Each structure stands twice: as C-alpha cells, then as structure tokens.
Amino acid sequence: MLELSHVTKHYAGTAALEDCDLNMASGETTVLIGPSGCGKSTILRLIIGLQLPDAGQIQFAGQPLEPAKLPALRQRMGYVLQDGGLFPHLSARGNVTLMAQHLGWASQRIDARVEELAELTHFPVDGLDRFPVQLSGGQQQRVSLMRALMLDPEVLLLDEPLGALDPMIRFELQNDLRDIFSRLNKTVVMVTHDLAEAAFFGDTIVLLRDGRIIQQGTLRQMLHAPADEFVTRFIHAQRAPLEAMEEHP
Amino acid sequence: MSEKTTVGKQAVMGLRLVLLLVISGCLLGAGNSPADQPTLVVGSKNFTEGVVLGELARALASTQSTAEHRQALGGTRLVFNALVSGEIDVYAEYTGTLTHEILAQQKPESREEIRDMLAESGLRMSESLGFRDNFALGMPKALAKRLGIRRVSDLRAHPELVVRFGTEFMERGDGWPGLRQHYGLPQQDVLGVEHDLAYRGMAAGDVELTDLYTTDAEIAYYDLFTLEDDLGYFPPYEALLLYRAELAQTHPAALRAMLGLEGAIDEAQMIAMNARVKLDGVQENVVAADFLRAELAVDVDAKATRRIDRFFRNTGQHLALVISSLTAAVLVAVPLGIAAARRPRLAQVILGVVGVAQTIPALALLVFMIPLFGIGAGPAVVALFFYSLLPIVRNTHTGLTGIPLPLRESAEALGLSSGARLRLIEAPLAAPSILAGIKTAAVINVGAATLGALIGAGGYGQPILTGIRLDDTSLILEGAVPAAVLAIGVQWLFEWAERAVIPAGIRTQKRA
Missing domain, CATH: 3.40.190.10 (Periplasmic binding protein-like II)
Incomplete structure (x- = not known):
C-alpha cells in the first residue's frame, strides 16, 4: 500500500531520515518506534506530504507521491496528531464534517456517516455540538479519529495519538482503537515511543534510530534475535510493560 | 488555482476599489x-x-x-x-x-x-x-518704548528678542529670510507659529516681536506698535x-x-x-x-449658519472621510497581510513599506497628496488610507502567522486547497487579531481625519481650525468633542462586532 524506497530527509544539515526502505502492506498495522528524534514522525509527515523527501521516492497504492497530486491523495489518508489538531473555532461536528462539506456531500449522507463514526469511536452524540475546549483530552482524540475516518480513507496515519492522555483514558482508548483497526481493516501507520503500545497494536514493529531502520518485525523477534545491541538496550529500558505482557501472552 | 494568483487578484481588485473611492471622493469634494x-x-x-x-x-x-x-x-x-x-x-x-x-x-x-x-x-x-494690507513688524507698545525701538533697523541692537512669525511669513521669499538679509538682523530665537497664536503669545508676554498685516484688527486690540520700514523692504x-x-x-x-x-x-x-x-x-x-x-446697495441673503446644521454637515463629511478611507484600507491591507504571511521574504518588504508610510507625519502626508490629487476630500482620503494600512497589515500578518503549526498542518493534511484553508481555517482563527487591527486603524483614522480640514476636506477639523483662527474656544470644542465621541463610538462598534464576527469556539477558549 505504502512503499518508501531510498528516502532521505535532512533538517538544517542533520539527517532525519537516511536512505530508508519501508513497505507497509495493505490492511496491516505498522508501528514506528524509537527514541526522540529518530525520524519516526518524519516518515508520517513525508507520507502525508507535509514535507517532501530530499531524495528517494514514496509510492501510495502504486502511484508516486507528487506535489500536484497531494490534495487528492490526502483525501485517501487520515491523519491524527498527538494533541488532536482540532480547529478551535469549529464544533466537534464541524471538525469531523469539514472536508465532506467542502467536497459537497449531501447532508443526509454526512449525518449518517457522523452517526456511524460516533458509534464506532464511542463518542457521545450530545458532545458533537461542543467546541474542542469543552471536551476532555480523550474525547478530543475520538473526534480527531472521527475526522480522520470521515472520508473512509484507505490509510490511517497516527502520530502518538495517545501520548498526551492520562493512563486510565489511554488504556480505554487503546482497546477501542485496536478494535476499530481490526473492524475497519485499514492500512495503519502509527508512531509511538511506548514499546507496550507498539506490541499491543503492531502486526509489524519498526525500530528506528538516528534516521535509520535498525530492525523490523515482531516484538518477539526483537527480543530473541535482536539486530544489534541497541535493540536489546531499547527493549530492556521498557522492561516492566514487557513482563506484564509475558504473563498474558 | 495557485495561492499566488488568488492573492494577486485580491490585491488588484483592492487597488481598483481604492481608485474608485478616491475618484468619487474628488467628485464629492468638487461639488x-x-x-x-x-x-x-x-x-x-x-x-x-x-x-x-x-x-x-x-x-x-x-x-x-x-x-x-x-x-x-x-x-x-x-x-x-x-x-x-x-x-x-x-x-x-x-x-x-x-x-x-x-x-x-x-x-x-x-x-x-x-x-x-x-x-x-x-x-x-x-x-x-x-x-x-502690508506686511509690517510689530511689538507691544510698552516694550517698544522701554527698548527705544521705533524702526526695523533699531532691532539690530536687540538680538535677544523672542520672535514668532506666522508660518507663511517665516518661509516666504519676501518674508523673514529676505528681511533678515536686507536689514542684517541678528535675532536667533525665531520660530514659525500659526499667525493668530503669535498674537495671543504676545498678549501673554511670551512673544516680543511678530509680523503683522496692517489691516489686522489685533493691532489696536492688543495695543501693538508698528515698526517703521525705514530701509524700504516691504513692497506694497x-x-x-x-x-x-x-x-x-x-x-x-x-x-x-x-x-x-x-x-x-x-x-x-x-x-x-x-x-x-x-x-x-x-x-x-x-x-x-x-x-x-x-x-454697494447690494442685498444678499446672509444667515449665520446654525450650530446644529454645521454639526450635521461636519459629521457627514467626517464620516465620509473615515468610512471611505478605512474601507479602502481594509480591502488592500488584509490581502497584503495575507500575502506577507504566506511569503516570509515578501513580508519584510510589505511591512517595511507600510511601516514607513506610518512614520510620515499625517500633516506631511496630506501635503504630499496635494500635487497628486489637488485639494479637498480626495487627497485627504488617500492620506488617511495610507495611514490606516499599517495596523491592519501588521495584525493580519501576526494573526495568520500566530496560528499554531499543528492546526495549519492539520488543515493541510485534510487535503484542503490553499484557498479553502484560508477561508475555512486561517481567516476565522486570525479574525480576532485582524479585527483588532481594523479597530486601531479606525480610531487613529477618526483623529487624523480632523487634519483633513487643512486642505479643504471639511469634517470636524473645520470648526477646530476656524476656532483657532478666531480664538473661539466654543468653536474648537464644536469639532474636538464630536471627534472624541466618534472615536469612542467606533471603539464600541468594533467591540460589538467582535462578538458578532469572532467564532464562539475561540471566545470560549479565551474565557477558559
């Protein structure tokens, strides 16, 4: 579905991504993980076209991403940011339906879709007419997810979608999210720095460091056959959640 | 449609409107x-x-x-x-x-x-x-007597005199520059003031020598002595x-x-x-x-204008000056602010140029307009237009560039075109700042418009100028009070407009 080949991106001289090859299969969830500044968010930003690669090519459903095609291709992708990126001057409903209205959908179609998404994301219907500031952090992320899913995109890109939430809400939303991913059968690319979260969601986990892919596979592979010493250190640094998981495989 | 052409089109349309307003302003002024x-x-x-x-x-x-x-x-x-x-x-x-x-x-x-x-x-x-009505020099009679001054050439012995000339006499070739040379006068403390203010300064004892017109009523009123032009400088x-x-x-x-x-x-x-x-x-x-x-046994009908009629005429003229110049400024400055926000390099140029326009004193700006647009309401509207640009351009630029990056990127990531992003996301989010800029421009404009009377544009400046000329405080207040009230009214109007225009979600956020 998504394919990066030899992609390189530099910021002010330092490499954010160096000669990166990555293939994300259709209907699978790929989790990008690594320490801060490893380039994991850059991959999402390159896919959605907020930045252009310095070298290499990105393909979306077999087509190369080109600036001229971006507005159209972006409608086939949904993008969720850590703090939601909700527009404060629009209600929850206004945020969710913005693009559909811009594209001239009929109001019945819009209403039906919003109802469907509210049910899917467990968002209370009476909250739809509130403004983002009147919603809790968890609710804001649900709205952000609804907005990303509104046009029923093939690809869902999530940049630390749960990073700003407190643990209880985070746990609840994690379950809801995984449920949604499996029901919708979308190609999902998610960025996190939390190993437990990565293992919880990811069919494939991609570990990055300094703009390079260090290892790609399941958590179990990383644990038992680490590509190098950094993989082991990274996993051990986040040991506690790992142990909890071993008890309930 | 690229964002460049959108911004360009808006700018061109704005300019056309300004020209139209200016031209109609001239026509109004001409009567x-x-x-x-x-x-x-x-x-x-x-x-x-x-x-x-x-x-x-x-x-x-x-x-x-x-x-x-x-x-x-x-x-x-x-x-x-x-x-x-x-x-x-x-x-x-x-x-x-x-x-x-x-x-x-x-x-x-x-x-x-x-x-x-x-x-x-x-x-x-x-x-x-x-x-x-000849030019002459005059000083208080008592002072002239005490210093023994009767003729202009006697002034050579008194370099310390405080001299205030009417602005026109100060600059005219046949005024002070020529007179000083002709008589070899040594006075250093010489400044130009409004002619009528020189008389009042003389009555207060702050001014010791000024220029007179020989038909001035004040010569007798203030008990002034007219110096003899003994070397024959002043022409008839x-x-x-x-x-x-x-x-x-x-x-x-x-x-x-x-x-x-x-x-x-x-x-x-x-x-x-x-x-x-x-x-x-x-x-x-x-x-x-x-x-x-x-x-001359000519019967013409002459009624003193009633204060209330004058008030309505001045209010009409003042509002016309403010509304036409401000409307034009909004139509040009908002697109300029948008262009500046989209192109950082262009921003330096745009903000620099409108900033310079703002540093020109309003009075000088009015005078610059005269050779281009003549006298009357036209040049005043153009000057006020230039004067109103900076607050609006700057606030539009600040409002747009101040939108948090995640919001701008979210709009882009949704797949909205550049124009749609501006209309649906960026303009509403920048609205409070843009509106505040327009409010500032409007309040400045109401005050600066009083200067328009200097070049025949009318408005509340007219009674102020006449009041200064005639030393009539009630006339001055007849212009100054409504101008101040109008400025406050404009402020209220914009605060009300803020409530109507700014999206509720942003206002809620402010309170939170």
Whole structure:
C-alpha cells in the first residue's frame, strides 16, 4: 500500500531520515518506534506530504507521491496528531464534517456517516455540538479519529495519538482503537515511543534510530534475535510493560 | 488555482476599489450644481481677511449664478495652485505677494508684466480693491518704548528678542529670510507659529516681536506698535481678485458683479470688518452681507449658519472621510497581510513599506497628496488610507502567522486547497487579531481625519481650525468633542462586532 524506497530527509544539515526502505502492506498495522528524534514522525509527515523527501521516492497504492497530486491523495489518508489538531473555532461536528462539506456531500449522507463514526469511536452524540475546549483530552482524540475516518480513507496515519492522555483514558482508548483497526481493516501507520503500545497494536514493529531502520518485525523477534545491541538496550529500558505482557501472552 | 494568483487578484481588485473611492471622493469634494452652468468656486487663504474677501466675492457672484466658497484652504502656494489647476475660480490676493512670492523668479517690474505672466497661466487680476494690507513688524507698545525701538533697523541692537512669525511669513521669499538679509538682523530665537497664536503669545508676554498685516484688527486690540520700514523692504500689498480668464465666458455676469469690489473698500473699512469677525465673533458671511448692503446697495441673503446644521454637515463629511478611507484600507491591507504571511521574504518588504508610510507625519502626508490629487476630500482620503494600512497589515500578518503549526498542518493534511484553508481555517482563527487591527486603524483614522480640514476636506477639523483662527474656544470644542465621541463610538462598534464576527469556539477558549 505504502512503499518508501531510498528516502532521505535532512533538517538544517542533520539527517532525519537516511536512505530508508519501508513497505507497509495493505490492511496491516505498522508501528514506528524509537527514541526522540529518530525520524519516526518524519516518515508520517513525508507520507502525508507535509514535507517532501530530499531524495528517494514514496509510492501510495502504486502511484508516486507528487506535489500536484497531494490534495487528492490526502483525501485517501487520515491523519491524527498527538494533541488532536482540532480547529478551535469549529464544533466537534464541524471538525469531523469539514472536508465532506467542502467536497459537497449531501447532508443526509454526512449525518449518517457522523452517526456511524460516533458509534464506532464511542463518542457521545450530545458532545458533537461542543467546541474542542469543552471536551476532555480523550474525547478530543475520538473526534480527531472521527475526522480522520470521515472520508473512509484507505490509510490511517497516527502520530502518538495517545501520548498526551492520562493512563486510565489511554488504556480505554487503546482497546477501542485496536478494535476499530481490526473492524475497519485499514492500512495503519502509527508512531509511538511506548514499546507496550507498539506490541499491543503492531502486526509489524519498526525500530528506528538516528534516521535509520535498525530492525523490523515482531516484538518477539526483537527480543530473541535482536539486530544489534541497541535493540536489546531499547527493549530492556521498557522492561516492566514487557513482563506484564509475558504473563498474558 | 495557485495561492499566488488568488492573492494577486485580491490585491488588484483592492487597488481598483481604492481608485474608485478616491475618484468619487474628488467628485464629492468638487461639488456639482444641478444647473447646466457649473458652480463658481471661490477660494480663500487661511486668514480672516482672505475669508472675508472670499465671502464678499461669493455673495456678489451668487446674485448672478450659483457660487460656493471653499474657505481657508491653506497658504499662498496651495491656493494659487488650486486656481491654476481650476479647482477654484477666484480668490483674493495682494500685489506684493504676486511680485515677491508667486512670480518671484520672473521678477516682474510693472503691472503690465504681471498681467502678461498671469495670462500665461490662464489667469487675470482685477484692479485694486481700494486698500493695502502690508506686511509690517510689530511689538507691544510698552516694550517698544522701554527698548527705544521705533524702526526695523533699531532691532539690530536687540538680538535677544523672542520672535514668532506666522508660518507663511517665516518661509516666504519676501518674508523673514529676505528681511533678515536686507536689514542684517541678528535675532536667533525665531520660530514659525500659526499667525493668530503669535498674537495671543504676545498678549501673554511670551512673544516680543511678530509680523503683522496692517489691516489686522489685533493691532489696536492688543495695543501693538508698528515698526517703521525705514530701509524700504516691504513692497506694497494692494488687495485684488485673482481669477481664471475663462470666467469672462463661463460666468460673465457673476464676474462683473465680483469686480464691483474694485476700489470699493478702504483700509478703515477692512480693519472694521476684520475686527467684527475676529473680535466680535460675527460670521464672515454676515459681515460681508452687511458691508454690501451699506456700501454697494447690494442685498444678499446672509444667515449665520446654525450650530446644529454645521454639526450635521461636519459629521457627514467626517464620516465620509473615515468610512471611505478605512474601507479602502481594509480591502488592500488584509490581502497584503495575507500575502506577507504566506511569503516570509515578501513580508519584510510589505511591512517595511507600510511601516514607513506610518512614520510620515499625517500633516506631511496630506501635503504630499496635494500635487497628486489637488485639494479637498480626495487627497485627504488617500492620506488617511495610507495611514490606516499599517495596523491592519501588521495584525493580519501576526494573526495568520500566530496560528499554531499543528492546526495549519492539520488543515493541510485534510487535503484542503490553499484557498479553502484560508477561508475555512486561517481567516476565522486570525479574525480576532485582524479585527483588532481594523479597530486601531479606525480610531487613529477618526483623529487624523480632523487634519483633513487643512486642505479643504471639511469634517470636524473645520470648526477646530476656524476656532483657532478666531480664538473661539466654543468653536474648537464644536469639532474636538464630536471627534472624541466618534472615536469612542467606533471603539464600541468594533467591540460589538467582535462578538458578532469572532467564532464562539475561540471566545470560549479565551474565557477558559
């Protein structure tokens, strides 16, 4: 579905991504993980076209991403940011339906879709007419997810979608999210720095460091056959959640 | 459609609108008569005698055709140029000013030469109106006696004198520069002030020497001593009418009526008329009508304008100046602010240029407009337009660049086009800042518009200027109070508009 080949991106001289090859299969969830500044968010930003690669090519459903095609291709992708990126001057409903209205959908179609998404994301219907500031952090992320899913995109890109939430809400939303991913059968690319979260969601986990892919596979592979010493250190640094998981495989 | 062409189109449309407004402003200022014969426009320089003579000419002309008087337009240069360009048809001038100021470079030696030179510009002059209003120097009688000063050459022994000249005398070739050279005068503390303020400064003891017009009513009123021009510097200043040659064809009867003033006014009568206006507070049109009735047996109707009528006229003119200049400024400045926000390199240029426009003093900006747009409401609107740009451009730029990056990127990631992002996301989010910029511009504009009266644009500045000229505080307040009230009203209006325009979600956020 998504394919990066030899992609390189530099910021002010330092490499954010160096000669990166990555293939994300259709209907699978790929989790990008690594320490801060490893380039994991850059991959999402390159896919959605907020930045252009310095070298290499990105393909979306077999087509190369080109600036001229971006507005159209972006409608086939949904993008969720850590703090939601909700527009404060629009209600929850206004945020969710913005693009559909811009594209001239009929109001019945819009209403039906919003109802469907509210049910899917467990968002209370009476909250739809509130403004983002009147919603809790968890609710804001649900709205952000609804907005990303509104046009029923093939690809869902999530940049630390749960990073700003407190643990209880985070746990609840994690379950809801995984449920949604499996029901919708979308190609999902998610960025996190939390190993437990990565293992919880990811069919494939991609570990990055300094703009390079260090290892790609399941958590179990990383644990038992680490590509190098950094993989082991990274996993051990986040040991506690790992142990909890071993008890309930 | 790329964002470049969108911004470009908006800018072009904005400019077109400005031009349209400016042109309509000029037309409004010029005034139109319903009759097929155009209105005869009398002008006057900004001192009382000039206005009285203008009223006399207007009253006489109005017995034969429609005539209006654009009072106290400005100094010699401005009014003469307005005559040459046809914005006015006639005004009262003096021979000395013609030979030593207006035609100083050609150095005419006889009246015939003056007539020939004026004819080249399509102008004519009348015979003398019957009196001279010479320049002279004057000081308080008691001071002159104490220092033993009788003649101008006596001033050489008193370099410490505090000298305040009327602005015009200060700069004219036949004024202070020539006088100082001719007599070798040593005074250092010499400044230009508004002529009437010099008199008041003299009464208060702050000013020791000033320039006088020999028909000024104040010479007797303030008990001043007129210094003898012992080295014969000042030329004679015979009063006369200067008019456009084509009046003989377009308004022959009105011209004949006005020329009835030739030889009709003697010096004592002129001083008396000046005194009635300046010391007794009688309006110029009433003084002129009384004179015409008594001396020329011409009956013209002259009612003192009622305060309330004046108030409504000034309010209308002031609002027209503010609304047209502000509307034009919004239409140009908002697109400029958007362009600046989208192109950081362009931003430096745009903000730099409008910033410079703001640093030009409002008064100077008004004067710069005169050669381009003449006098009246047109140039005032253009000057106010330039003056209103900076707050709006800057706040539009700040409002747009201040939108948090995640929000801008979210809008882009949704797949919205550049234009849709601006309309649906960026403009509403920047609205509070843009509106605050417009509010600032509007409040500044209301104040600066009072200066428009200096170039004949009318408005609340008119009673303020007349009040200064006549030393009439109630007239000054008649302009100053409504201008202040209007500024406060504009502030309220915008605060109400904020509630109506700014999206509820942002207001909620502010409270939180």
